[in-house]
Amino acid sequence: MAVSAFLSPASISAIAEPPTSFYSVAIGRKQPLKIRRTKKPRVVSCDYSCIEVRDVCYRPPGTQLNILNGVNFSLREKSFGLIFGKSGSGKTTLLQLLAGLNKPTSGSICIQRYGEDGHPKADSELLPTEKVGIVFQFPERFFVADNVLDEITFGWPRQKGSLELKEHLTSNLQRAFHWVGLDSIPLDKDPQLLSGGYKRRLALAIQLVQTPDLLILDEPLAGLDWKARADVAKLLKQLKKQLTLLVVSHDLRELTALVDQSWRMETGGVLLAERPPL
Numbered sequence: 001m002a003v004s005a006f007l008s009p010a011s012i013s014a015i016a017e018p019p020t021s022f023y024s025v026a027i028g029r030k031q032p033l034k035i036r037r038t039k040k041p042r043v044v045s046c047d048y049s050c051i052e053v054r055d056v057c058y059r060p061p062g063t064q065l066n067i068l069n070g071v072n073f074s075l076r077e078k079s080f081g082l083i084f085g086k087s088g089s090g091k092t093t094l095l096q097l098l099a100g101l102n103k104p105t106s107g108s109i110c111i112q113r114y115g116e117d118g119h120p121k122a123d124s125e126l127l128p129t130e131k132v133g134i135v136f137q138f139p140e141r142f143f144v145a146d147n148v149l150d151e152i153t154f155g156w157p158r159q160k161g162s163l164e165l166k167e168h169l170t171s172n173l174q175r176a177f178h179w180v181g182l183d184s185i186p187l188d189k190d191p192q193l194l195s196g197g198y199k200r201r202l203a204l205a206i207q208l209v210q211t212p213d214l215l216i217l218d219e220p221l222a223g224l225d226w227k228a229r230a231d232v233a234k235l236l237k238q239l240k241k242q243l244t245l246l247v248v249s250h251d252l253r254e255l256t257a258l259v260d261q262s263w264r265m266e267t268g269g270v271l272l273a274e275r276p277p278l
């Protein structure tokens with residue numbers, strides 16, 4: 001099942017169309033999977049969308065105190081947003097709301113489309129949680145399988161008759177592996193034997209298979225050595241070209257160069273636009 005040797009970390013800079021290959025193994029096909037590529041007409045449009053958090057408050061059920069108090073921010077598509085701030089200020093709580101794991105007590109989390117003149121086009125829509133991926137802190141602690149393939153296909157449909165869906169997921173898997181520079185690792189390798197940086201890549205790939213519009217990362221560099229930190233930061237820089245990233249981190253030195261917008265979470269759950277302090 002070995003696909004080939006490890007990619008060098010430098011290879012992550014080359015995000016392009018993945019080669020059509022091997023991933024039929026993921027769905028048990030004997031024939032190689034053919035990925036249909038249709039030619040899309042070129043439409044030039046300067047419209048863009050933003051994820052907008054509007055006046056969000058959150059109070060856990062059964063408690064008297066708000067963890068988040070009137071949080072507002074807007075993050076443009078295909079940009080990198082950073083939230084920093086003191087421990088216990090409410091950063092993870094906000095990420096959980098964005099990922100749909102909890103609901104705001106008040107306020108809303110929307111997608112707003114804008115025209116090239118900067119004015120809203122149509123009404124905003126609630127952010128669909130299935131379009132949000134989240135990579136928790138130390139994601140490798142949650143790996144459950146003893147090989148890379150089972151780890152990444154863990155939640156896939158098992159019943160008969162879902163071949164089309166599996167083919168779709170498999171083609172996404174191929175692309176996700178390529179994006180994170182994992183497309184030459186042996187699929188039968190034990191995920192726990194991967195290096196720290198490659199474990200993080202695997203955790204990212206698992207989320208990217210679902211093609212999220214927004215990918216949320218909680219402390220993506222925590223616990224990594226300097227080389228792996230630089231490697232993951234470089235990867236995030238490349239991913240920003242494909243999707244919107246929102247990161248909570250204390251590791252400001254490595255990430256500041258990627259940041260398009262940043263905010264400080266104040267104790268008491270108040271979010272303020274602020275550059276990372278360096």
Ligand SMILES: Nc1ncnc2c1ncn2[C@@H]1O[C@H](COP(=O)(O)OP(=O)(O)OP(=O)(O)O)[C@@H](O)[C@H]1O
Nearest residue numbers: 060063067085086087088089090091092093094265
């Ligand atoms: N369900 C809950 N009930 C009561 N308090 C909670 C609940 N969830 C979180 N808290 C409290 O809310 C505060 C904010 O927690 P949160 O984990 O969001 O902070 P954080 O800024 O992400 O911290 P860290 O940087 O240490 O991860 C903390 O004081 C935490 O103890």
